[in-house]
Amino acid sequence: MNQASLHRLLMANAKKKDPKVLFDQRLATNLTLIQQLYFSLYPEETNLDNFQKLLSLLPVLFKERPEHLKLQDISRIEEGNWYQSEKIVGMQLYVEHFNKDLKGLREKIPYFKELGVNFLHLMPITTRPKGESDGGYAVNDYLKVDPKYGTKEDLLELTAEFRKQGIYLMLDFVVNHTSNEFSWAKKAISGDKKYQGYYYTFEDYTIPAEFEKTLPEVFPETSPGSFTYIPEMGRWVMTVFNSYQWDLNYTNPDVFLEMLTNLVKLSDQGVDVVRFDALAFLWKKMRTISQNLPEAHTLIALFRMCLQVVAPGVILLAEAIVAPMDIIKYFGVDQKEGNECEIAYNASLMALLWNSVATKKTTLLYKSLLHVPDKPKDCTWINYIRCHDDIGLGYENHLIQELGWSPDMHRKFLLDYYCQHLDWSPATGLMFMYNPKTGDGRITGSAASLLGLEKGLALNDKSLIEASISKIIMLHGITLAFGGIPLIYAGDEIGTLNDYSYQKDPAKKEDNRWVNRPMQDWETIAKLDDIQSPPSRIFHTLKRLIAIRKNEPVFADHNNLSLCHTGNDHIMVFERKLASGEGLLVLSNFDQNPQVIETSWIKKLGYFAQGDPVDLVTENKVSINSGLLEIAPYQLIWLKKS
Ligand code: GLC
Numbered sequence: 112m113n114q115a116s117l118h119r120l121l122m123a124n125a126k127k128k129d130p131k132v133l134f135d136q137r138l139a140t141n142l143t144l145i146q147q148l149y150f151s152l153y154p155e156e157t158n159l160d161n162f163q164k165l166l167s168l169l170p171v172l173f174k175e176r177p178e179h180l181k182l183q184d185i186s187r188i189e190e191g192n193w194y195q196s197e198k199i200v201g202m203q204l205y206v207e208h209f210n211k212d213l214k215g216l217r218e219k220i221p222y223f224k225e226l227g228v229n230f231l232h233l234m235p236i237t238t239r240p241k242g243e244s245d246g247g248y249a250v251n252d253y254l255k256v257d258p259k260y261g262t263k264e265d266l267l268e269l270t271a272e273f274r275k276q277g278i279y280l281m282l283d284f285v286v287n288h289t290s291n292e293f294s295w296a297k298k299a300i301s302g303d304k305k306y307q308g309y310y311y312t313f314e315d316y317t318i319p320a321e322f323e324k325t326l327p328e329v330f331p332e333t334s335p336g337s338f339t340y341i342p343e344m345g346r347w348v349m350t351v352f353n354s355y356q357w358d359l360n361y362t363n364p365d366v367f368l369e370m371l372t373n374l375v376k377l378s379d380q381g382v383d384v385v386r387f388d389a390l391a392f393l394w395k396k397m398r399t400i401s402q403n404l405p406e407a408h409t410l411i412a413l414f415r416m417c418l419q420v421v422a423p424g425v426i427l428l429a430e431a432i433v434a435p436m437d438i439i440k441y442f443g444v445d446q447k448e449g450n451e452c453e454i455a456y457n458a459s460l461m462a463l464l465w466n467s468v469a470t471k472k473t474t475l476l477y478k479s480l481l482h483v484p485d486k487p488k489d490c491t492w493i494n495y496i497r498c499h500d501d502i503g504l505g506y507e508n509h510l511i512q513e514l515g516w517s518p519d520m521h522r523k524f525l526l527d528y529y530c531q532h533l534d535w536s537p538a539t540g541l542m543f544m545y546n547p548k549t550g551d552g553r554i555t556g557s558a559a560s561l562l563g564l565e566k567g568l569a570l571n572d573k574s575l576i577e578a579s580i581s582k583i584i585m586l587h588g589i590t591l592a593f594g595g596i597p598l599i600y601a602g603d604e605i606g607t608l609n610d611y612s613y614q615k616d617p618a619k620k621e622d623n624r625w626v627n628r629p630m631q632d633w634e635t636i637a638k639l640d641d642i643q644s645p646p647s648r649i650f651h652t653l654k655r656l657i658a659i660r661k662n663e664p665v666f667a668d669h670n671n672l673s674l675c676h677t678g679n680d681h682i683m684v685f686e687r688k689l690a691s692g693e694g695l696l697v698l699s700n701f702d703q704n705p706q707v708i709e710t711s712w713i714k715k716l717g718y719f720a721q722g723d724p725v726d727l728v729t730e731n732k733v734s735i736n737s738g739l740l741e742i743a744p745y746q747l748i749w750l751k752k753s
Pocket of ligand 1: 245246248249285352388389430499500
């Protein structure tokens, strides 16, 4: 049982739901864990005073939390794992690419309502350096709204409106680094030793050189190496991402306290889910790759346990785009199980879907998904087909090898397929951060362009257009049904193509991830009544699928997913099953040809017990008199067992 469940049990017995009494109760319940986590990072012998500071900070932070959010916290505890509900469907967007600013976003609430979206991830909206800022992931401040988006009041009004309308909000907490213009960085540059200790700074290159031996490069093309020399400071600073993003030094307990304060204050603005950005990088150690280290997990759990005491209604999303076996650990292992992050990106599924599209086979997908242990029962996924970042090819090498493929050649094929090196490929993607030293590369491009719509429209090739529409719907249909929060990238719901305008912007042209961050196309949206156009067909189908999902409890995440083997390598099938007997069988065909599967096992699962079952996608009954089921190219079937 995780700590959140304990709080729920305790609260059920409470006669009066007084927020302060419940705060004290939560603190008492989490305290042993908090001290163990804390002292394992900051040894007790030298950090008693610091621990005392943490204990004094928590009640202060609680006192400052707005009253209405304290009440919401209580109802969230009562509700239980609200984030596993089938009723939540998400969208991710850049405010300035959507409808100008925060006020503009608010005007578009009816659009979200129409589509059925009620969970929004807004990309960073805080102040950032002029020019390059990694899309705002270089933060000048954790709380100040950048004037181009509006004011703090605009944000508070927006979150109040979201609460009224039942829309959840996710914002980033860029927990690993600040920009070089952040107040701490500025003080460090001006020679302040205290703030130099907030980052990893070094007077010469000896230690950085040792680190470099094992640290992989994140942006090898634009920001090679992981250290930057700052002449004004006369020191090197660790910059694992871009040279203007300084890594925070969490071995310093003051940094933890300051960042915890920032985290709570961010939550106090009405945020429901905090996206822990780049959290795999939080702890650094020489002679390691400094990713996924045990201390990083301890630190995240410590943040989690403290935030839970102060603001238990706010949960954490792990942005850990790492190997499948490593992602799952961000839900917490052993004592930390269910006490680290409640949600994680299902980056493994995302990358495997793209592999299946290119290879037309689901073999690696099955192997990989079966290889990963089940997640803890109180946690869930964000399921997505792409986000604002690149698509990395983070498959396990030994699984690729087990299929008889060479991992290097296989990755090269995928890059060739998606990045316009193969004439026959329908995809129009770009290569991101190709590293000639390792042969590694990643892929950028909007979902529609990667799935062939851009090429189909350019060539006016009807069958290519049809295939791409089916693929867009099929992939989204899988993420809507997989269990967890489906997250649509804004624009994908109308099949928006690549946006090449970034090439003309000096602050963006070196980073081709901007190709898949297009402007929301309101002109096209105004014409969605033209039922025949590709955007309209995609939009209306997704809208329908979303409505179906929200109406069927079987879509909620109860850790009730099982993969089904069909004997056909082009097909993916999984079942979602409820204890009540309800079931959903999700079938999809990744091949360009119709594929057939044998069906006696589907009958055994009980899908035909009450006559022919309905495919929720087409609303048609499915009959299999011949004993075989034919699945059309890129078809998605949601077979419902009643
Ligand atoms: C995360 C963000 C990415 C950013 C990086 C550094 O991975 O998704 O866009 O570049 O963190 O902050």
